[in-house]
Amino acid sequence: MTTEHVTIEPKVIVRDVERTFDVRRRAFRALEGVTLEVQRNEFLCIVGPSGCGKSTLLRMLGNLEKPSSGLLQIRHDSAERPLSAMIFQEESVFPWMTVAQNAAYGVKITGTWRGQESQRRVDELLEKAGLSRFRDFYPHQLSGGMKQRLSLVRAWATSPELLLLDEPFAALDEQNKALLQQELVKLWEEYRSTVVFITHSLEEAVLLGDRVAVMTSAPGRIKEVVSVPFERPRVLASLRRSGEFNQLVTGLWESLREEVERARTAELRALAGRVPETASGGAR
């Protein structure tokens, strides 16, 4: 691979990726024939019915799962920056570290700690997340929203090339959500990161993303990818007044609703004790 190629190639290439899990000795196909490209410095949002394998796909991008088959390729452009940092949906800050230690953990563990400079950056992010007064607190002394903000700081401070977010704002109140959405976009523009963002909120997807990918119900596939034409900076309140925004959200919702309904019937059938069509007999 020569260097000229690197710059034109997409940041992430996913081709025909399949992922099966063994669930009670049956192969459950979570992802099937997933093909997707994420461009360098792109902000891609992924929406899909629950249980469609969104998180599995994201975990693959974060090196936490391997595809059962297919090709998955991520370019690491610069040794100065870590390849990826993931922000999880569930609580993930370390209970045995203080707020300050948690915030600095990512930068230290990725080996990109630059002394004072890094400390300043961590402090700045803590300030933006409204956590600087709690530096010496332990997570059990914080609220759920504060812990989630702390995990954002831990990942952001590393300024990774690829930022992976799994419904990061789902547990936050509206004000904090709006503030952190703005902060995420600013960060993304400033540090030239590539972002893959999973959300269940279509408005959020359209507000933040350059493109929005819709996934099918299990086994997950990319159903369609929609480009978002709005100029940045985007403000939700004014976007909501535009017809184009509403059309886009409604279109996505139509597309998603089919999948949600399909997922529900599959669940009902599984509950009725019949073999769901997604589970094929025998382990692989």
Add this chain to the structure above:
Amino acid sequence: MKETAVHNPSVAVDLAARPAAEMRSKASLRQLIGPLQVLISPLVLLLVWEGAARAGWIETKFFPAPSTIIAQFWAMLFTHGFWVDLGLSLQRLLIGLLMGAVPGLLLGLAMGLFRPMRIAFQPLIAALYPLPKIAILPLILLIFGLGEMSKYVIVAIGVFFLMTLNTFAGVMSIRPIYFDVAKNLGASRWQTYFTVALPGALPGILTGLRICTGLGLLLLVAAEFVGADAGIGYRIWWSWSVFWVEPMYVGLAVIAILGFAFAYLIDFAERLLFPWLRNPSR
């Protein structure tokens, strides 16, 4: 008075600060007294015992009045032999604990972190753990003789199994997401051990340590009964053989105090070193 409070902000601050300071001192007083509450029921028991012994309701040949035991204890504090016994027993206990706890900790960590280790050792540990350790004391005396080593080894063996199992359980109870965080950020193997596995397993390790001191004392006393010529266990056994019951009770009291002191020390160290382990209910 009111005027100065208005004109002099420092006074106003003082007035406002006082209730907070009072509350703080009350809280720290409660913290100090808190552990002492556990003394109430033993004290009541001792008082009843004393009364019963003095009234002649119980046989003082077997149950001497607490006051005579305390007098005996006091007298023994000034004998050289008492301190030799105590020192020897403590030394045996601590060396035995160390010999058992450190390998147990390492094996427990390894079993928790590596599947092959788990597969290799779990059945072995599960089969050997329920074996009463006292049952193998004769074998240990046979192998190591009557010297110090046999005492260390019997304590170490008991402690080893408990520590292994508790550390193992501690590692297994760590939420997988913490390992995910480390792995995603590209943490090395050692970084993962030190930043996730070890701190995450600490609650289990400390529980192990707590039970271990109790079991260690038990095994030590048993070993000193049959195969020693000094030590607290030996002193208790000796008191029986010469039918002098007061030193026997002193020995029992010393063991109780040791057990209590160890538990208290571990609690104290835990609070000091690992403040995240106990969520203070405020």
